[in-house]
Amino acid sequence: MFETALTWNDLAFLAQGAGMTLAVTAVAVTAGTVLGILFGVIRFQIGPYWSAPLTLLLDVFRSVPLLIQLVLGNAFQSIAKLGWGAFTTSGVVLSLYTAAFCAEIVRGGISSVPVTTRRAARSLGMTWWQDMRYIVAPLATRVSLPSWIGLTLGVMKELRTGALARPGRALACLADTGHASAGAALHSADLRRHLLPPQLPRRPAWRVSRKRWSPND
Numbered sequence: 001m002f003e004t005a006l007t008w009n010d011l012a013f014l015a016q017g018a019g020m021t022l023a024v025t026a027v028a029v030t031a032g033t034v035l036g037i038l039f040g041v042i043r044f045q046i047g048p049y050w051s052a053p054l055t056l057l058l059d060v061f062r063s064v065p066l067l068i069q070l071v072l073g074n075a076f077q078s079i080a081k082l083g084w085g086a087f088t089t090s091g092v093v094l095s096l097y098t099a100a101f102c103a104e105i106v107r108g109g110i111s112s113v114p115v116t117t118r119r120a121a122r123s124l125g126m127t128w129w130q131d132m133r134y135i136v137a138p139l140a141t142r143v144s145l146p147s148w149i150g151l152t153l154g155v156m157k158e159l160r161t162g163a164l165a166r167p168g169r170a171l172a173c174l175a176d177t178g179h180a181s182a183g184a185a186l187h188s189a190d191l192r193r194h195l196l197p198p199q200l201p202r203r204p205a206w207r208v209s210r211k212r213w214s215p216n217d
Helices: 008-050 052-063 066-079 086-111 115-123 128-165 167-195
Strands: none
Touching: 008 052, 008 086, 008 128, 052 086, 066 086, 086 128, 115 128
């Protein structure tokens, strides 16, 4: 009779990990969206030349792999003696990572609103804030929402590297995974040895007789 290694304690541990993943995702997406809206509006309003330093900074967060950002963030908080835990470090790094992508989504959404529509709103006496709230926000949200949903799912997927913010813990997890994989491999080999029929030994290639060609063939 076969038995699996999965127990109720393992299910509770998996549920705890899923809850932690959702918590970090909620923090990162919420803070990243707020910062992304702010950065996106700034980039659109002041133009490409004045926003060049901000654009360069956001490009760094978009270009550097998330794993390296987590390791550098953990090293920085250790050097600065901030005393952050893995949850706080992952939340801060992922928030900046999300803000870098969300800023581009917001800037593209605002750029999709026709200029004539905004001029018509201003000609009716609307202020800049009223124009952004009642005209730009609804139209830009319709364009940016699919990309924002994809960004949220991507951040949740990237959280698999969040454990590497603590290298010692990550190495311990990898070691445990390696032992578990080795045990599973040995168990599978034992099952194959008992369940599958024995295989006949193969004859060496130099012992295999080959039929010579003859004129009568």
